[in-house]
Amino acid sequence: QNTFPKGTGLSSSGSGFAALTIAATKAIGLALSERELSILARQGSGTACRCVCGGIVEWKDGETSETSYSESIFPAGYWEVRDVVAVVDEGKKLVSSTSGHALAKTSLFYKERLANIKTKLEQVRQAIKIKDFDKLGLVEGEALEFHSILLTSEPPMIAWYPGTIEVMLAVWEMRREGIKAYFTINTGFNVHVLTTPEFESIVKERLDKLSLVVKTISAKVGEKPSELKTHLF
Amino acid sequence: QNTFPKGTGLSSSGSGFAALTIAATKAIGLALSERELSILARQGSGTACRCVCGGIVEWKDGETSETSYSESIFPAGYWEVRDVVAVVDEGKKLVSSTSGHALAKTSLFYKERLANIKTKLEQVRQAIKIKDFDKLGLVEGEALEFHSILLTSEPPMIAWYPGTIEVMLAVWEMRREGIKAYFTINTGFNVHVLTTPEFESIVKERLDKLSLVVKTISAKVGEKPSELKTHLF
Structure with a gap:
C-alpha cells in the first residue's frame, strides 16, 4: 500500500x-x-x-x-532538517523521469553540468557533515541548474507549473525576512522547502497561504522502511 | 509620451x-x-x-x-507575423536588465551559450528570409536558453511569474491542437506569443481566458517612428 x-x-x-x-x-x-x-x-x-x-x-x-x-x-537523528512539501498540483507530471533522463543529454549545457557535479556533491556532503543549513542551501541552485537542463533539451521540457514559481519566489521572500528556507525540486512541479525545526511552522503557514498551493506535507529525515506483520488490505 | x-x-x-x-x-x-x-x-x-x-x-x-x-x-510589410503579448503582471521586474546582464556571466553555461549564438542568429535570419514560421519558432528554445542562464547565475535569478508558466504551457497545448504559435520572453515575465494573422484571434482568445493573464496586447511588425507636429501634452 x-x-x-x-x-x-x-x-x-x-x-x-x-x-x-x-x-x-x-x-x-x-x-x-x-x-x-x-x-x-x-x-x-x-x-x-x-x-x-x-x-x-x-x-x-x-x-x-x-x-x-x-x-x-x-x-535519521543526526540532523533535524525539515522538508515542507508544497503540492501545487495533484495531477501527473507532463514528462516521466525516464524520458526526461534520455532527453537531458540533448541539452547544450549537459556536459558542462556533468563536469561540475562531483564538486557539488562533495559540497553537499560537507554541509551535512558540519550541519551548516545555509551551505546545504546550495541544493536550491542545483535544482535550478537541473531544470535548466530540461528547459534547454531538444525538444525543451517545462516540468514546472505556475504554482512552482509562486513557491520559489515565496521562499526567496521568506529568506529576505530571515526565515531559513531553501527550495529544491525533483523531476516534477511540486516543491520541497527545506527548513529547520525552528522555522517549520511559519514556513508551512506561509506556503499554505499561497493561492496556487493545494496543500503542504511536512516531512523529516526518515528511518529505514519497517516491516508490518498485519494485513494492509 | x-x-x-x-x-x-x-x-x-x-x-x-x-x-x-x-x-x-x-x-x-x-x-x-x-x-x-x-x-x-x-x-x-x-x-x-x-x-x-x-x-x-x-x-x-x-x-x-x-x-x-x-x-x-x-x-514592415515583408512578412505578416503577429505578436500577442500576454501580460501576466503589470508590476516591475524583480531584476533590471542591466544587473541581469552583469550576472549572466556568472552562469556555468554562459560560455557554451555564447559559442552557439551566431549559428542560432543565422538560423533566425534564414527563417525570416524564407518566411518559414515554424523555423522562426526556434526563438522559443532561445528564450528558454536565455532564462536558463538567469536561473543558473550566482545568485540565481527567476524572472518568471506564475502566469509566465501558464502561458508557456498554454502555447504548447495550442500547438498540439495545430494552432501556429510560439512564445518568446525578453528579460521580464510577460510573454510574447508569435503567431500568424490566421491564428491571431484564436490565440488572443485562448490567452485572455487563462486565469493568470491580466490582459493581452496584439502587435504587428511596426514602421519606424514617425514625427508628430502636434503637442502631446
Missing part, C-alpha cells in the same frame, strides 16, 4: 518499489543486506535504491547495476 | 529612448542617419537602438559604440 501521491515528482515510485522489494524478498525467504536490497530496488525505479535505506542517504554514482546503489551516510 | 507599460520587460525604455533621441536631435537641428540615430539611442537603453528602425530589425553584435547598432533587415 502506497499512500504517496503518484506521478507528481515526489518519488512515489521510489517508495513503492522499495516497499515491494523488501516485502517480496522477505516473502520468498531471502535475507538480503541493505546494499543488495538497494541494488535490487533500483531495477524497479532508480530512486527506489535510496528508499530502502534510512537517514540521510547517498546514491553512489556507479556505472553498473552492482555499483549504482545507495547507502545511509548519516543516521 | 510613452504609453507602454514600464519596467515589465516589454522594452518600454527602448521605445522611450528611441522617441527621445529622434525628438531631441531634430529639436537641435541635427539630421542624423538611421545608423547614427541607432548608435545614439543605444546610449540611453541598449534595446532603444532597435526602436529607431522600422520593420524587422537586427541589432549588430558590435564591440564598440560605433559598431553596436541596429538596422532594418526587412521592411
Whole structure:
C-alpha cells in the first residue's frame, strides 16, 4: 500500500518499489543486506535504491547495476532538517523521469553540468557533515541548474507549473525576512522547502497561504522502511 | 509620451529612448542617419537602438559604440507575423536588465551559450528570409536558453511569474491542437506569443481566458517612428 501521491515528482515510485522489494524478498525467504536490497530496488525505479535505506542517504554514482546503489551516510537523528512539501498540483507530471533522463543529454549545457557535479556533491556532503543549513542551501541552485537542463533539451521540457514559481519566489521572500528556507525540486512541479525545526511552522503557514498551493506535507529525515506483520488490505 | 507599460520587460525604455533621441536631435537641428540615430539611442537603453528602425530589425553584435547598432533587415510589410503579448503582471521586474546582464556571466553555461549564438542568429535570419514560421519558432528554445542562464547565475535569478508558466504551457497545448504559435520572453515575465494573422484571434482568445493573464496586447511588425507636429501634452 502506497499512500504517496503518484506521478507528481515526489518519488512515489521510489517508495513503492522499495516497499515491494523488501516485502517480496522477505516473502520468498531471502535475507538480503541493505546494499543488495538497494541494488535490487533500483531495477524497479532508480530512486527506489535510496528508499530502502534510512537517514540521510547517498546514491553512489556507479556505472553498473552492482555499483549504482545507495547507502545511509548519516543516521535519521543526526540532523533535524525539515522538508515542507508544497503540492501545487495533484495531477501527473507532463514528462516521466525516464524520458526526461534520455532527453537531458540533448541539452547544450549537459556536459558542462556533468563536469561540475562531483564538486557539488562533495559540497553537499560537507554541509551535512558540519550541519551548516545555509551551505546545504546550495541544493536550491542545483535544482535550478537541473531544470535548466530540461528547459534547454531538444525538444525543451517545462516540468514546472505556475504554482512552482509562486513557491520559489515565496521562499526567496521568506529568506529576505530571515526565515531559513531553501527550495529544491525533483523531476516534477511540486516543491520541497527545506527548513529547520525552528522555522517549520511559519514556513508551512506561509506556503499554505499561497493561492496556487493545494496543500503542504511536512516531512523529516526518515528511518529505514519497517516491516508490518498485519494485513494492509 | 510613452504609453507602454514600464519596467515589465516589454522594452518600454527602448521605445522611450528611441522617441527621445529622434525628438531631441531634430529639436537641435541635427539630421542624423538611421545608423547614427541607432548608435545614439543605444546610449540611453541598449534595446532603444532597435526602436529607431522600422520593420524587422537586427541589432549588430558590435564591440564598440560605433559598431553596436541596429538596422532594418526587412521592411514592415515583408512578412505578416503577429505578436500577442500576454501580460501576466503589470508590476516591475524583480531584476533590471542591466544587473541581469552583469550576472549572466556568472552562469556555468554562459560560455557554451555564447559559442552557439551566431549559428542560432543565422538560423533566425534564414527563417525570416524564407518566411518559414515554424523555423522562426526556434526563438522559443532561445528564450528558454536565455532564462536558463538567469536561473543558473550566482545568485540565481527567476524572472518568471506564475502566469509566465501558464502561458508557456498554454502555447504548447495550442500547438498540439495545430494552432501556429510560439512564445518568446525578453528579460521580464510577460510573454510574447508569435503567431500568424490566421491564428491571431484564436490565440488572443485562448490567452485572455487563462486565469493568470491580466490582459493581452496584439502587435504587428511596426514602421519606424514617425514625427508628430502636434503637442502631446
